[in-house]
Amino acid sequence: MSSEPATHQMPEDGDDRVVISVRGVGKSYRMYDSPAHRLWQGLLGKRKSFFREFWALRGIDLEVRRGETVGIIGRNGSGKSTLLQMIAGTLTPTEGEIQVHGRVAALLELGSGFNPEFTGRENVYLNATILGLSRQQIDARIADILAFADIGEFIDQPVRSYSSGMVVRLAFAVIAHVDADVLIVDEALAVGDAFFSQKCMRFLRDFQKRGTLLFVSHDAAAVTNLCARALWLENGRPRMVADAQDVVERYMAEQHIAERAQSGEQEFVVVAAKRSSKQEESAHAASLPDFREDALREAHALPRMQIFQFDPDSVGAQFGVQQAVIEGVELRATDGRMLHVLDGGEVVDLSIRVRLRNALDQVIVGFYVKDRLGQRLFGDNTYLAYVKNPPKGRAGEVLKSRFRFRMPILPAGSYMIDVAVASGSQLEHTQQHWIHDALEFRALDDTISFGLMGLPMLEIAVANEGGV
Ligand SMILES: Nc1ncnc2c1ncn2[C@@H]1O[C@H](COP(=O)(O)OP(=O)(O)OP(=O)(O)O)[C@@H](O)[C@H]1O
Numbered sequence: 001m002s003s004e005p006a007t008h009q010m011p012e013d014g015d016d017r018v019v020i021s022v023r024g025v026g027k028s029y030r031m032y033d034s035p036a037h038r039l040w041q042g043l044l045g046k047r048k049s050f051f052r053e054f055w056a057l058r059g060i061d062l063e064v065r066r067g068e069t070v071g072i073i074g075r076n077g078s079g080k081s082t083l084l085q086m087i088a089g090t091l092t093p094t095e096g097e098i099q100v101h102g103r104v105a106a107l108l109e110l111g112s113g114f115n116p117e118f119t120g121r122e123n124v125y126l127n128a129t130i131l132g133l134s135r136q137q138i139d140a141r142i143a144d145i146l147a148f149a150d151i152g153e154f155i156d157q158p159v160r161s162y163s164s165g166m167v168v169r170l171a172f173a174v175i176a177h178v179d180a181d182v183l184i185v186d187e188a189l190a191v192g193d194a195f196f197s198q199k200c201m202r203f204l205r206d207f208q209k210r211g212t213l214l215f216v217s218h219d220a221a222a223v224t225n226l227c228a229r230a231l232w233l234e235n236g237r238p239r240m241v242a243d244a245q246d247v248v249e250r251y252m253a254e255q256h257i258a259e260r261a262q263s264g265e266q267e268f269v270v271v272a273a274k275r276s277s278k279q280e281e282s283a284h285a286a287s288l289p290d291f292r293e294d295a296l297r298e299a300h301a302l303p304r305m306q307i308f309q310f311d312p313d314s315v316g317a318q319f320g321v322q323q324a325v326i327e328g329v330e331l332r333a334t335d336g337r338m339l340h341v342l343d344g345g346e347v348v349d350l351s352i353r354v355r356l357r358n359a360l361d362q363v364i365v366g367f368y369v370k371d372r373l374g375q376r377l378f379g380d381n382t383y384l385a386y387v388k389n390p391p392k393g394r395a396g397e398v399l400k401s402r403f404r405f406r407m408p409i410l411p412a413g414s415y416m417i418d419v420a421v422a423s424g425s426q427l428e429h430t431q432q433h434w435i436h437d438a439l440e441f442r443a444l445d446d447t448i449s450f451g452l453m454g455l456p457m458l459e460i461a462v463a464n465e466g467g468v
Contacts, residue, residue, distance in 0.1 A: 018101070019066045019182055019212045020087060025096030026058035027082050057082045057236045060096070066181075069213040071227035071244050073220065073251055078233040080216045084108055084184050087214065102181025102212075105131055107171050116160035120151065120170050123159055127171075131178040141177045148199070149173035169196060176203050183207060187217035194372060194414035198316055198437050201374035220248045221452070225373050305342050305410070307331050307441040316416070316436030324360055324421045324432040327398070328353035329439050334404065344409030344443065345456040354399045354421045354433075361392035364429060365401040368418045377415075377453055378408070383426045409454035410443040417441075 030051035032038040057079040064070050072080050085091035088106035114123045128138045149169045230247040232239040310329040331339045332349045366381025420434040
């Protein structure tokens with residue numbers, strides 16, 4: 001037998017700054033070629049081996065310090081879940097040693113911590129107790145947990161009747177309220193609907209300020225966005241541990257090369273005619289179309305976006321002193337038409353209607369567009385445009401602001417617009433009303449976008465300048 005495996009809690013009050021220590025860890029499984037071999041093994045026991053040993057994970061060393069967020073990436077089957085389960089203590093390593101300091105909460109296998117016959121509420125009590133909360137502590141937090149999960153009356157139904165989205169909501173709500181020191185989250189499970197994803201990402205960002213986070217994702221952008229460091233697993237072996245950006249770039253480059261080699265595809269080439277320079281120079285930037293538009297339209301490759309309407313009853317968190325409140329948020333075409341779909345690159349008007357409950361001067365209205373990870377892509381406010389003559393109004397009056405901009409070309413996915421009204425100056429102001437996730441829109445096609453967002457290209461040119 002291999003060296004004694006161990007997963008255990010280090011004392012809570014230890015002053016060691018390393019919170020997770022993984023040393024020489026490996027996990028092996030016995031693989032039988034047929035059920036008969038498994039049976040013979042059972043019968044003949046130690047005299048002969050009828051199995052092959054398969055190392056799902058081997059040679060893993062990792063130290064995570066308090067407050068760090070470490071991402072784990074790798075293809076399907078590379079060993080990510082195996083490693084996390086061992087750190088969470090739900091799987092025993094075959095070799096090596098794992099030490100974890102503090103209270104660990106994990107969101108790993110879907111619903112693995114829930115008893116399907118118990119109601120959601122009973123499972124909350126069960127799980128939170130296992131994670132170290134007393135009955136009184138749970139009683140004090142149950143309202144917050146239920147509000148976070150937001151599954152309505154289902155909370156008193158058996159968990160077996162839940163959709164997978166509901167299970168994730170409840171599981172996340174529990175781990176978010178148990179004062180964990182270490183959180184282990186498999187991002188694939190945290191993708192419920194767009195509003196819930198935003199809520200989870202907000203929570204994780206907040207948690208990062210006080211706790212240690214291990215985050216598994218197939219989504220390279222999510223890893224660079226959240227993590228300082230990353231571990232790349234390949235076929236159960238550590239391939240690279242370094243700065244998240246470096247790891248992700250190498251990982252993506254290799255994925256890309258592997259995919260291209262597999263499909264035997266040629267490099268993608270776009271040849272586009274250049275507009276006459278006179279035409280370009282005279283055109284006003286705002287009226288310039290993306291010059292690829294015709295070709296893209298023919299190829300049905302315009303990145304369509306679907307816009308959902310503002311509904312004050314189904315938005316994310318809100319805050320502010322509310323002497324002014326946001327009553328309406330709309331995306332319209334420049335001719336005033338209400339938009340339900342639009343294409344990346346189109347000029348749009350975002351209008352925000354604010355009602356003043358008290359007289360206010362120096363009003364600032366603004367917005368942010370965020371991606372599904374809550375990452376702010378762009379935004380603006382009225383401050384600079386009105387610095388000499390700040391908007392004001394009396395109690396009961398409505399201020400309507402409009403931001404006209406060219407919608408970027410966005411990778412497929414869900415996006416949210418946060419809107420806010422404040423009073424004061426850019427540097428010193430009182431938040432009157434901030435609404436997270438006020439308006440949702442979804443980009444459906446990302447055939448021509450690169451990075452977090454694409455901009456309409458004014459020109460793309462290639463010239464062979466010779467020189468051999
Ligand atoms: N109980 C088991 N018995 C045998 N092999 C197993 C067992 N559990 C996992 N494995 C194998 O271990 C390897 C690592 O699996 P693991 O689930 O950790 O990968 P992963 O990186 O989390 O994959 P995914 O991204 O698909 O979730 C895989 O080859 C898997 O088939």
